[in-house]
Amino acid sequence: MELTRRDAAAALAAVGATGGVALAARRTSDGPESGGDAADGEEGGDGDEDGDGLPDEAAVRASMTAVATVLYPSEVDGVEAFVGRFLDGRLDGSAHAEGVRTAVGELDATARSWHGAPVADLTESDRDRLLREVGADTAEEDPDGTLAERVRYYVVNELLLALYASPTGGELVGLENPQGHAGGTESYRRGPR
Amino acid sequence: MSAGDARSGSTGSEAVRDVDRSPVANADVCVVGAGPAGALVADRLAADREVVVLDAGPRFDPADRLARQERAIRPSDARPDVWDVGGERDAHTNSGERVYPLNHARVKGIGGSTLHWQGMVMRLHEGDFDSETERGVGADWPIDYADLRPYYAAAERELGVAGASDNPYAPPREEPHPMPAFEPSYSDSLFAEACEELGIDMHSVPNARNSEPYDGRSACVGYGTCQPVCPARAKYDATVHAERAEERGATVIDRAPVQRLEHDADRVTAAVYATPDGEEHRQAADAFVVACGGVETPRLLLLSESDEYPDGLANSSGTVGKFFMDHLFAGVGGTLDEPTRQNHVGFYTSACDQFYDEADAETAPFKLEFFNYAGPSPVEMALTGDDWGDALLERLRDGYGRHVAMGGLVEQLPRSDSYVGLDPDRTDGHGNPVPEIHWSVGDRALRTIERANEIQRSVLEELGAEIEWVAGPDATGPAYHHMGTTRMSDDPDAGVVDADCRTHDLDNCWIASSSVFPTSGAMNPTLTIAALALRVADDVERRL
Numbered sequence: 001m002e003l004t005r006r007d008a009a010a011a012l013a014a015v016g017a018t019g020g021v022a023l024a025a026r027r028t029s030d031g032p033e034s035g036g037d038a039a040d041g042e043e044g045g046d047g048d049e050d051g052d053g054l055p056d057e058a059a060v061r062a063s064m065t066a067v068a069t070v071l072y073p074s075e076v077d078g079v080e081a082f083v084g085r086f087l088d089g090r091l092d093g094s095a096h097a098e099g100v101r102t103a104v105g106e107l108d109a110t111a112r113s114w115h116g117a118p119v120a121d122l123t124e125s126d127r128d129r130l131l132r133e134v135g136a137d138t139a140e141e142d143p144d145g146t147l148a149e150r151v152r153y154y155v156v157n158e159l160l161l162a163l164y165a166s167p168t169g170g171e172l173v174g175l176e177n178p179q180g181h182a183g184g185t186e187s188y189r190r191g192p193r
Numbered sequence: 194m195s196a197g198d199a200r201s202g203s204t205g206s207e208a209v210r211d212v213d214r215s216p217v218a219n220a221d222v223c224v225v226g227a228g229p230a231g232a233l234v235a236d237r238l239a240a241d242r243e244v245v246v247l248d249a250g251p252r253f254d255p256a257d258r259l260a261r262q263e264r265a266i267r268p269s270d271a272r273p274d275v276w277d278v279g280g281e282r283d284a285h286t287n288s289g290e291r292v293y294p295l296n297h298a299r300v301k302g303i304g305g306s307t308l309h310w311q312g313m314v315m316r317l318h319e320g321d322f323d324s325e326t327e328r329g330v331g332a333d334w335p336i337d338y339a340d341l342r343p344y345y346a347a348a349e350r351e352l353g354v355a356g357a358s359d360n361p362y363a364p365p366r367e368e369p370h371p372m373p374a375f376e377p378s379y380s381d382s383l384f385a386e387a388c389e390e391l392g393i394d395m396h397s398v399p400n401a402r403n404s405e406p407y408d409g410r411s412a413c414v415g416y417g418t419c420q421p422v423c424p425a426r427a428k429y430d431a432t433v434h435a436e437r438a439e440e441r442g443a444t445v446i447d448r449a450p451v452q453r454l455e456h457d458a459d460r461v462t463a464a465v466y467a468t469p470d471g472e473e474h475r476q477a478a479d480a481f482v483v484a485c486g487g488v489e490t491p492r493l494l495l496l497s498e499s500d501e502y503p504d505g506l507a508n509s510s511g512t513v514g515k516f517f518m519d520h521l522f523a524g525v526g527g528t529l530d531e532p533t534r535q536n537h538v539g540f541y542t543s544a545c546d547q548f549y550d551e552a553d554a555e556t557a558p559f560k561l562e563f564f565n566y567a568g569p570s571p572v573e574m575a576l577t578g579d580d581w582g583d584a585l586l587e588r589l590r591d592g593y594g595r596h597v598a599m600g601g602l603v604e605q606l607p608r609s610d611s612y613v614g615l616d617p618d619r620t621d622g623h624g625n626p627v628p629e630i631h632w633s634v635g636d637r638a639l640r641t642i643e644r645a646n647e648i649q650r651s652v653l654e655e656l657g658a659e660i661e662w663v664a665g666p667d668a669t670g671p672a673y674h675h676m677g678t679t680r681m682s683d684d685p686d687a688g689v690v691d692a693d694c695r696t697h698d699l700d701n702c703w704i705a706s707s708s709v710f711p712t713s714g715a716m717n718p719t720l721t722i723a724a725l726a727l728r729v730a731d732d733v734e735r736r737l
Contacts, residue, residue, distance in 0.1 A: 016263060074583055141269045164571055180418050181417075184415045
């Protein structure tokens, strides 16, 4: 099942981010070497840090996409473009965006320490193992909590919320208008297909 | 920047805007509380009168509603967090046999608790106004259904109600609802077959939610998070009337908790309110309308004690804070072996009032609801648990899709041992004693919950459901409808306000709130709150 541009727009709408305007402003200020094509996944993020020691946007995108391939079910396609479009709106310079960047930076640092490479350069099984070693599988999300709780909030649940609040994510479960998606008032009347 | 600009500028960041929260000169009417009652009164009077509204909570930025929706979905945010409820401002204590989760039950701010409400708007039945006479328990209201009937119709137009006239058990009405009812759900069609077998009637249910564009607001777009936030504003909330009141010239001051009402023997003279800068101000007016809901209204009166009113303002009867009531929830849920298509929308579309008017001294009135949101929401399930990938998807598919549930509300009788008082041992951020909730529920309500469960169980069994939970007498909880604490009575010794909702003790003070309900019935209270508020506005205008 293909994740589409509509899914990304719906996921952004569910959390109150709009995308386009913030994206244009950020890319202009980032300049030509900012890794604006990071959504294609070619940048590994290793050493891609801004002056504050945190990963730059390209590295954040690469790491989030890499984590999404672990979190999302094998039935979905188009993960990379979906995550990229979602982050276009979500990495908007807000405090939440900074939280995502910080959590990804800490997760990447842990990956380098324990597995010798940033998240995006690990194999899928090592990425899965890393998330569990960090404790993000059993942690309850908390934006101000431990590393496990922050990774759960800003990385794991960020990506799961994006998927399962989208129409395609909902349809995977049998619910084409999931909570958070403005999918209209027709589907609740329809019987199963 | 004019004073008006500065006041309206409070929608933005206060770090960059200087919000004017100073008192309004020559005010005719001061309304305390910007929930549905206060906002409707202000809107009605604003065109011809100088009206000022004071609210303890903030003016929420409409642009934040989607972010609040995310809070509603995320597990890290508790329900009170969605609208910033809690902290010192909202401190309270419980002393009754049942814990009352007050901060789950209210929102402070412009719009009040309609910001998080479900949006169900039924009229009380005729018998609800004559409980003592007709049912042998409770109290009679000093007004009857006929007195309120035109105001019900007006309230339906003001809020925007989607409904149909297919309910044979509803009280008489004079005109169709302003909008057509929402169509029944797929799961309603499953319930209908079972109910037909059992001789149980289903009918539509009135929603304060737009089934088509209404009053400049969009039709429902199906976000599915009605309770606690509608990002589309298709569900009515009282910001509609607060904003319209401002357009008509009213002044709405947010973050201005009223500390006490200054008064002489028979008139309120000023509302003393605090502002975020630590200052206190004094708002004088010719008339005062207290519209702070069923908990903060009696609290404000009790906090306004004086030598003239040593037991609390307007409390010559001794009933301020007494007779605290809520509706009790009764429910049964389970699963079928077929899809039931739940959680597409956050409201229900069918109900059953068939058993409501069988009420007597032993059995309370109750209504039944057929849920469209039984069982877990997949997106919320996805954010908890220790799995992801294919394993998570498998869990979601197993956990979603076959649930059914019925709910219902049951009347609680007014009891003197169920009350809201002041806790002398705990104070809020302003040094005022916090509300003490002492909630007690009697046997009639508990028996009626069992009766409701019996019917609900029969319907689910007829459907072939495997029953998984029952919210019976031991597991019931409040529906977050605070009522009864400044009851209405013709007798000054038996109630706080008269039939016009004007206090017996003070000539220029009205109460617009569910706190004036002598009995609660079993219907969601907001339409009655709105109807009474419109009636209060007429009385204030008549007497000014």
